[in-house]
Amino acid sequence: MPAKITVAERERLRAAFADPGEFATSPLYRALCQVVATDDALLELAGRGRPGQYPTFLFLGAVHQLLLEGTEHPLAGYFPSVTTDPAPAAEAGPALRDFCAVHEGRLAELISTRLVQTNQVQRALGLRIGLATVAERTAQPVHLIEVGTSAGLNLRFDRYGYHLGGRSYGDPGSPVQLRAELHGTGKLPDLDALPALASVLGVDLAPVDLTDPAARAWLRALIWPEHHDQRALLTASLDLVAADPPAVLAGDAIDLLPGLARTLPPGEPRVVYHSATRMHVPEARLAAFDAAIAALGETGPLWWLQVEDAPDPDPRPAPVLRHGAALRLRTPEGTAETLAVVEGHLRWVETIS
Numbered sequence: 450m451p452a453k454i455t456v457a458e459r460e461r462l463r464a465a466f467a468d469p470g471e472f473a474t475s476p477l478y479r480a481l482c483q484v485v486a487t488d489d490a491l492l493e494l495a496g497r498g499r500p501g502q503y504p505t506f507l508f509l510g511a512v513h514q515l516l517l518e519g520t521e522h523p524l525a526g527y528f529p530s531v532t533t534d535p536a537p538a539a540e541a542g543p544a545l546r547d548f549c550a551v552h553e554g555r556l557a558e559l560i561s562t563r564l565v566q567t568n569q570v571q572r573a574l575g576l577r578i579g580l581a582t583v584a585e586r587t588a589q590p591v592h593l594i595e596v597g598t599s600a601g602l603n604l605r606f607d608r609y610g611y612h613l614g615g616r617s618y619g620d621p622g623s624p625v626q627l628r629a630e631l632h633g634t635g636k637l638p639d640l641d642a643l644p645a646l647a648s649v650l651g652v653d654l655a656p657v658d659l660t661d662p663a664a665r666a667w668l669r670a671l672i673w674p675e676h677h678d679q680r681a682l683l684t685a686s687l688d689l690v691a692a693d694p695p696a697v698l699a700g701d702a703i704d705l706l707p708g709l710a711r712t713l714p715p716g717e718p719r720v721v722y723h724s725a726t727r728m729h730v731p732e733a734r735l736a737a738f739d740a741a742i743a744a745l746g747e748t749g750p751l752w753w754l755q756v757e758d759a760p761d762p763d764p765r766p767a768p769v770l771r772h773g774a775a776l777r778l779r780t781p782e783g784t785a786e787t788l789a790v791v792e793g794h795l796r797w798v799e800t801i802s
Contacts, residue, residue: 454496462492462504469505471793473772475673477527478509480538484545491549497561501731506671511559512545514670515552524548530674559667564655565729566599568668569679570686571627571795572724572756573606574613575776578798579754580606581638582778582788583720590645591752592719594709596702596742597726598651600659600668602686604695609686611640613798624685632771633789635800647717651697652705659691679794703734706741710748717749718781724756725793750781756795760787764801771799 454462466486472478482505485491495508516525524544525531549556576595583591595604611618614631618640631637657664665687672679698705713719721742730738745751760768760775764787773790776798780786790799 454493458496459489459492462496465504466492466495470772471503471505472673474794474796475675477529477535477538477541477674478505480541481509481512481545484542488546491546494549494553494556494560497557499561499564501729501734503565503729506565507560507563508556510565510667510671511556511563512548513674514559514667515548515555517666517670520552522548522551528674529677530672530680563667565671566597566653566655566657566668568600568602568657568671568683568686569725569794570602570609570625570682571629571679573603573609574611574627574629574795574798575724575756575791576603576606576722576754577611577618577640577643578638578776578788579722579752579778580643580720581640583718583752584642584644585638586780587644587718587750589718590647592648592713592717592749593646593650594706594719594721594745595651596653596706596721596723597729598653598656598695598697600657600664600687600690601651601695601697602690603722603724604649604651605686605690605693607643607646608689613637613640623689625682625689627682627795629792629795630797631800632797633765633800634802635789637789637798637800644718644720647714649695650709651695652702652709653697653699654701656697656699659687659694703737703741707744707747710745713745713748715748718752719745719749720752720754721745722754727755727757746781751779752781753779756791756793760790763790765790765799766802771797773797773799 463486466482469482495504498507526536527541529535609625610620610623612628756774773792775787776789776791778786
């Protein structure tokens with residue numbers, strides 16, 4: 450039996466489930482989180498993940514995977530991804546408790562061995578906006594590195610079509626078409642004017658093997674139950690990228706990036722991108738994570754692009770209308786710019802005036 454979590458760890462978990470702001474577009478997950486927050490046995494189960502893993506994503510992903518596999522239980526009747534006529538989310542508490550009691554062993558195995566490797570291919574839009582901005586400021590080819598790349602879907606951003614603000618960009622014939630709402634009065638760069646790519650590389654603790662059915666099933670489980678469009682996009686993008694996967698280094702970015710910097714041609718620009726990755730780094734290692742990325746700039750100009758935290762301060766005139774994350778770019782000169790505020794999965798983009 451695994452060691453019980455400490456009282457402090459349980460209370461940290463309770464706080465995470467009691468205020469699950471990350472699930473703004475999943476009424477079911479918000480309701481289930483409230484159940485977990487009041488149940489010490491469920492918190493004990495949720496606490497079996499590896500350090501740094503976001504407990505709400507990991508716990509609910511494990512539950513979702515068993516249901517998507519066809520596990521029969523009344524809880525399935527609340528999941529829009531499993532049934533066409535889901536029962537009210539607010540009534541799911543008893544079913545969740547029973548489901549976790551019956552399937553505790555399998556859930557514990559998933560929670561303790563899997564990583565939160567969300568592959569929201571929609572986030573490729575954030576990368577494209579950032580690269581278009583870089584192209585306005587340098588004519589040189591760039592080396593593209595994504596940290597926390599998982600299955601490498603973002604790194605094939607140039608194989609997708611994009612629809613934003615009444616305009617289309619990218620490949621109109623691609624099976625992956627990404628659509629987002631556009632807000633704000635600021636100017637977007639031309640998303641078809643991109644820098645040439647000198648090289649493309651991903652870095653991930655545990656790169657996803659796109660030929661492994663179990664790995665693909667876990668990625669599907671991490672898509673929230675209400676997000677039918679995201680599941681369809683994930684399937685299409687996995688199939689597309691599997692035909693020509695990008696190179697991905699396996700390992701901790703903190704260990705790999707300083708050495709990687711020395712392999713890049715001196716003086717050539719490089720763009721590093723990460724989205725919803727830093728949030729999974731244990732707090733005690735955050736400074737080392739940031740320093741490892743900064744090390745990529747020791748041998749050439751570094752453009753550091755990320756989608757992680759809410760903008761602080763928020764540069765929009767009415768930020769209360771839409772809560773989102775900053776699409777932030779740090780230039781080689783060290784200037785940090787908020788290019789836009791975006792929904793966490795890039796379902797909308799709000800430009801900055």
